[in-house]
Each structure stands twice: as structure tokens, then as C-alpha cells.
Amino acid sequence: MRNKITLKKIAQELNVSISTVSKSLKDSHEIGKETRERIKAFAKSHGYRPNSIALSLKNRKTKTIGVIIPDVVHYFFALVVNGIEQVARKNGYNVVVALSNESFEKEVVNMETLADSLIDGFILSLSKETLKKQDYYHINESINQGMPVVLFDRVVSEIECDKVIVNDFKGAYDATKLLIDKGRENILLLTTEDYINVGRLRTQGYIKAIQDNGLSLENHLIIKVEDSQGSDDDFPELENSIAEAFNKNDKIDGIFAVNEIFAGAALRVLRGLKKAIPKDVGLICFTDGLISKYSYPSLTTVKQHAEEIGKAAAGKLIERLENDNEDLKYEQKVIKSVIIEREST
Numbered sequence: 430m431r432n433k434i435t436l437k438k439i440a441q442e443l444n445v446s447i448s449t450v451s452k453s454l455k456d457s458h459e460i461g462k463e464t465r466e467r468i469k470a471f472a473k474s475h476g477y478r479p480n481s482i483a484l485s486l487k488n489r490k491t492k493t494i495g496v497i498i499p500d501v502v503h504y505f506f507a508l509v510v511n512g513i514e515q516v517a518r519k520n521g522y523n524v525v526v527a528l529s530n531e532s533f534e535k536e537v538v539n540m541e542t543l544a545d546s547l548i549d550g551f552i553l554s555l556s557k558e559t560l561k562k563q564d565y566y567h568i569n570e571s572i573n574q575g576m577p578v579v580l581f582d583r584v585v586s587e588i589e590c591d592k593v594i595v596n597d598f599k600g601a602y603d604a605t606k607l608l609i610d611k612g613r614e615n616i617l618l619l620t621t622e623d624y625i626n627v628g629r630l631r632t633q634g635y636i637k638a639i640q641d642n643g644l645s646l647e648n649h650l651i652i653k654v655e656d657s658q659g660s661d662d663d664f665p666e667l668e669n670s671i672a673e674a675f676n677k678n679d680k681i682d683g684i685f686a687v688n689e690i691f692a693g694a695a696l697r698v699l700r701g702l703k704k705a706i707p708k709d710v711g712l713i714c715f716t717d718g719l720i721s722k723y724s725y726p727s728l729t730t731v732k733q734h735a736e737e738i739g740k741a742a743a744g745k746l747i748e749r750l751e752n753d754n755e756d757l758k759y760e761q762k763v764i765k766s767v768i769i770e771r772e773s774t
Contacts (some may be wrong), residue, residue: 434475435541436567437534443471447534452564464624476661493523494746495543497553499531499583500663503688504718505735506554509581512739513552520747522549533558537567549750550577552742555585561624563587579751583626584761591749592761593742597627600731600766601634604685604713607729607768608641613683613711616644617674618651619667619691628653631715649677654691664694686714689721690730710774726772737764 440447452470453460454477460468474556494517500504510526517524525543530534536556551571553658559565565588571589572578581593598686608616618635621628632651638647652670671694675681686692692714696706704710706726714721717732749757 434472435538437538437541439468439472439475439477439587443468448562448564451537451564453567454570455589490549490750491523491547492521493525493546494743495540495546495548495551495553496524496526497529497536497539497543497551498526499529499554499556501528503690503716503717504627504720505582505688505733508718508735509554509739509742512736512741513743514739515736516653516740516743516747520743522747529556529559529741531557533562533564540567540571544576546701550579550746550747552579552581554581555583557625560585560626563624568662577744577746579749581738581742585626589759591742591759593738593745593764594761595733595738595764595766597630598634598637600610600733601631601685601687602638603634603766603768604715604731605635605638606642607770607774608683608685608711608713609638609644611683611707611711611774614644615647615678615680616650616683616685617671617681619671619684619686620651620653621687622655623654628687637686649674649679649720650681660678664690667691667694668698674704675702675704681710684713686712688712689716689718689728689730692722693724696724697702707736707772707774713768717769721769729768729770729772729774731766732769733766734764 434448436450440450449460450468453465454472456465471606496510496513498510514524525548527539527543529539533556536559540551553685554562560583564583568578568588578587578590579593580590584592584594605616618632620632623629636646652674654667684695686695692712695712706712713729715731715733719728721728721730741764
């Protein structure tokens, strides 16, 4: 049996990166014309079909959903998968979960591997590296070939499909406003780099709340965490940045973190600085996972209803799989977040 050709195999054969192959196949001018033509010719001569989808769709339903998540460190993703599994099981579907580990290449390989296993559709949250590269060829080609895809949490406008999100901007605005309403005037933001859409939107919500309430927007009060694809090496650097912020500005009286892992790092620093929570510093974060509930003091959080996100994503994918109407319009469903107030505020 002839081995199926994949993006990874093309990259290996031609000694280029998967990203170069992906961009060449969509005729991106970021890649030189000679390289593009060489890659397209190789792909054509070897019968490349994105994700082997033509073999698996419409004629071979397996009642299996492929789920790709960026990591298992964040409790949020575990809860989303649990919600997906509940709805899938109820409707007679199996679920196969794969991790991208925030890697573009792993995300591509996972999609190809799962498609080769004849899954019926994908639910995924984009890896940080995919967002940084802004290379969505593998996903768009899947959709173009007839493979249904539902994105959740990390979504982009360049991919036309069903999406399930929370209102990150509003959640961040409300979280910052809560700290302001409690008299906090110098609020430190712990966020991600802007290419990660959820971090960017939460940063924008924070900024808007600061401006709407007449407070001064200070750049030194915004810490953007550089990402090493989930490496533990990020966190000592984050803690050092938090401590440095307090050393430069002893008036900091509030912290808003865009996830509870960043909030956990803040807790460690505050203890080292002998800061009382919430007397000296109020602290709030996104997620509402185990860290938030069982840390001391317990953390006030923006609850995203992760299980509901998973249920909505699975429900939308199954609806599309079982509906023969190809003109069914794509939808973006927004799950409402709520603030759960605990000891840290």
C-alpha cells in the first residue's frame, strides 16, 4: 500500500519547514517563486490531498470527533474536553484528543493523523505558534475539502467556521472594574503577548476600564509574558517581572491576571514581599479552576463556564455533521462569563 503524502512528509523530502510547505501550497508570496513551484510540483506528483479528507468524508462516517487542544496544564482545556465528551457520548460519538503543545507543526501533524484515522470532524483551539505564524492553511483546506471544524476560545476571522467563545473583552473590563470599585487605583496587568487573541482582548478590556474610570494608564503596569510554548522557564521570569514592578511602584494595590497560572505566580511574589491579600493588594484572574478555588487566599475569578463551551462546540459540530444542508450558515456562539468573588478581593 502506498504511503499517504502529508505536509510533514513533503517538508522532510524537500528539507524545508512545514510552514514553508503550507505557505507554498496556498501560493503565499512570503516564499520565493522557485521554492513555491518546486513544492507545488512535488505535492501534485505525489497525489497530495489535504488531511486525506477525500477518502474519509460522506462515504465513511465513523461517529468519531477529533479534538486538538494546546495543552493540559490549564484546567480550562480539561473542562472543555469534559463538556465535549458529555455531549458526544449522549449522541453516540467517540472523542479522540490530541495535544499541540502550543506547536504549529504538532497541530498540523495531529490534524493529518486524525484525518487518516477517519474522524468525522474537528474541534480545536489554535496553538500559540499557529497564531503567531498566522498560518491557517491546514485548517482552511480541511474545511474546503468538506471536513467540519469548530474553533473554541482562540479563534481568528481568517478561518470561516463555527466558533464558541466567551466575551474576553467584557470579562476583563468587569474584572478590572471590580478592583476599581473596591478603591484600587494602581492595578497591575499580567497578560500574554498580543498575537494571542484572548490575551489581546483581555488587555483591551483592562485598558478601557482604566480609561473609563479616570485612572492613569501606565505602561509599566502592563506585563506581557513572553511564551516558550508552555515552558516552566517562563514562570521564574514572570515572578521576577512582578517583583520588579512592585519595586518600581510601591503604590500597586491590585492585580488582574489573564489566567490563574499567572495569578498563582503573583501569589508567590506577594507572599515574598510580605503583602497582605486583599488588604494591601486585591487579586483577580480568569479561569476559575483548582488553583483559584484551593489557593490561600482563594482567588476571585472570571468564570468562563468551560464545560459549557465544550458542550456548545460539540453540539454545533454534531449538528453540522448530521445536517445535509450545505448552506447552513456559520455561527459564533458567545458563552457568558460571570465573576466569582472570593477572598482575594
